[in-house]
Amino acid sequence: MIRQLEVDGVPTLLAPAAGPVRAGLVFRVGVADETLARRGVTHLLEHLALAPLGLLDHDANGMTEALFSSFVVRGGPEEVVAFLNTVCGNLCEPPTDRIDVEREILGVEESGRPRGSLGRLPLWRHGARDHGLVSYPEYGLPGITGDDVREWAASRFTRGNAVLFLTGDEVPRGLRLPLPEGERRPVPTPSSALPHTPAYFSDGAGLVALDAVVARRAAAVVYAGVLERELFRALRQEEGLSYQVATGYQPLGDATASLRAFADSSPDRQDALLGGFVDTLATLRVGRIARADRDVAVARRLEALAHPEADADRLPQCARDLLTGAPVRDLDELRAELAAVTVDDLREVAREAAASALLLVPAGLRADWAGFSAAPTFSEDSVEGKAHQGRDDHSQLIVGDDGVTVADGEAVATVRYADCAALLVWPDGARRLIGHDGIVVHVEPNLFEPVPDLAVVDQAVAADRHVTLPARPDDAIPPPPPEVGRLSRMVRSVRETGNTVTAWLSATLLDPGR
Structure with a gap:
């Protein structure tokens, strides 16, 4: 039988079991609560909460899922108490001096994570927001600051947004959960990128x-x-x-x-x-x-x-x-x-x-x-604005007051600024707009003439949706004219996932995910 009680105001579930104590502190916050431009903040905070624990002699871990974040432990009563007390302390005062180190670790974890076809199902159903965000890389990591982490912890990792579970006959002596007060967070309403089903x-x-x-x-x-x-x-x-x-x-x-x-x-x-x-x-x-x-x-x-x-x-x-x-x-x-x-x-x-x-x-x-x-792979309409002809002679870029379109014949990709989930910014001038519906417009300025001034794009997209990325290697940047010559990359799709674009609408021979 599962008993319900409280520890420090946190709802607690207790069930009998033999062997070491199994415990978990679960919060109603996950990837679906983030935005694409800040994707990764929950995972980063999970790492920061665990990092000061160092090497442990018992099983312990953290997990960041679509809707939940968990800290789990298996060991003796004293080990469980020490683990949970320490995690709560680190959530109240995150060790932000470790952000750079943990960011690097998360980058390694990301690069080694397989991104198969099944992982793309949320993107195709929901697009680039709420429940669809689990299909995307942690784009927000480069720009997340200590203040961002502290605000996220104070508003999401709270007493009112947590549940503790334990095995055993009683709560281990000395267990405290010194979490800040806060409200239970509702589950994000699932969006849909599908006009029709099936x-x-x-x-x-x-x-x-x-x-x-x-x-x-x-x-x-x-x-x-x-x-x-x-x-x-x-x-x-x-x-x-x-x-x-x-x-x-x-x-x-x-x-x-x-x-x-x-x-x-x-x-x-x-x-x-x-x-x-x-x-x-x-x-x-x-x-x-x-x-x-x-x-x-x-x-x-x-x-x-x-x-x-x-x-x-x-x-x-x-x-x-x-x-x-x-x-x-x-x-x-x-x-x-x-x-x-x-x-x-x-x-x-x-x-x-x-x-x-x-x-x-x-x-x-x-x-x-x-x-x-x-399922839609292209947009139904284009924006009106200044046209830039692709150097492949058949693609066209349109930069308008309300969005950006890249077209190649009947294949059209449009992202409007108001519906832009993230604007990826490279120092060399390349830009990638990812719409809430998952449609992607990638722009390599050197491949259009006249060369577009994308400052209007930067200004039109809200600052909290900008993601500034590191410089790309020289061989990943298409050279300016006249060296470019004729290009002939054809359009296949404009949905993005993983670390690369599965296929995107742009007159370029390089992989913009590099």
């Missing part, structure tokens, strides 16, 4: 993936299990198209949950994989769900709840639930909800998932034949 986008990876948003409920948990069984049966056992098939279910903090599924394939079977994946979704959507699959999925969930330390294992999620206003339910309630799920309930979830679906398909393939709309 939608799809294509990517170079050899897999098919589904991202859907459904109401949070037991039936959706069970449906994730049913979907995995159906995909495994169809794509691996029957057709031999896939080796790895998996599904996932994650609450989003606002009475909804993310339902995901993916399957991989060899390069020569990707077309067949897409067809089989879509057919499986359609089979479930029209209600062809076997009672036996429902029974197996429910039984597996009930088995997990039967573990002797099931309550202790649930503590991290229960802390997140409490922070987002969801009740902490006991095991009997969860078992009853699972047992009550019917096949008709699963059919309803299948239809809901199909209606909100975002499908990732391998590069070169489409899914419009199956009723999915292509």
Whole structure:
């Protein structure tokens, strides 16, 4: 049974468990609360809170997620007390003298983090804000100051915005949580970069993936299990198209949950994989769900709840639930909800998932034949302003009073200043505007004539959206005329993610992500 109490005014969850104490201090703040231009401030503060601890003889770590930041520890009661007391002290008075060191460490961490196709799903659904920010690099790190860190800590890492969880029979003696007062932060309202769903986008990876948003409920948990069984049966056992098939279910903090599924394939079977994946979704959507699959999925969930330390294992999620206003339910309630799920309930979830679906398909393939709309990769309109002809003779840059457009034939990318999530600024004059919808306009001044004066862009975009980046190496900067000559880079897409632009609309031969 999970007991609810308080420690220093912080809601606390306590569950019995054998062995060392497991504890975590969870805050309702994460990447989705940032802006693109200040992306990374939460992660930086997490590092600063842990750095003074040095080397520890027990397990301890910090995590920055989309909606939550956590500090977790496993050890003896005295070790847990020392860890949590120290973390709280560092959050109250961040050791800002370590910002430069931790910034370098975060840069190394960023460069080593894989950014696969699945990591781009939030960007395509939400764009370059709130829940979509997890797809982007930590652009804000170079410009974050000590004052920025202190303000973020004082307003987000507070007593009112935290929940503590612990295993054991009692709260360890001497535990204090000296956090500042503050209010509970609401979950950011998810934005949408998709005009219509179901939608799809294509990517170079050899897999098919589904991202859907459904109401949070037991039936959706069970449906994730049913979907995995159906995909495994169809794509691996029957057709031999896939080796790895998996599904996932994650609450989003606002009475909804993310339902995901993916399957991989060899390069020569990707077309067949897409067809089989879509057919499986359609089979479930029209209600062809076997009672036996429902029974197996429910039984597996009930088995997990039967573990002797099931309550202790649930503590991290229960802390997140409490922070987002969801009740902490006991095991009997969860078992009853699972047992009550019917096949008709699963059919309803299948239809809901199909209606909100975002499908990732391998590069070169489409899914419009199956009723999915292509997610936008270009803008619908252009700005009016001064035109600059590209030196490739077919692209054009337009700098207007309300935004910037780069066009190449019918392919158009526009970012308006009011909708600019971040303006990346290089000392050599290059600029990249990233719109809230994820559309990117990258401008290399040397590649247009007359050479544009981008001072109007700098002045028009709000200062808190500017990101000043280090100088690029000489070979990354296109030379001025007449050395440039004719260029012929074609437009493929203007969505950006990871450390590079997947493809962008600009008359340039270099990779602007370098």
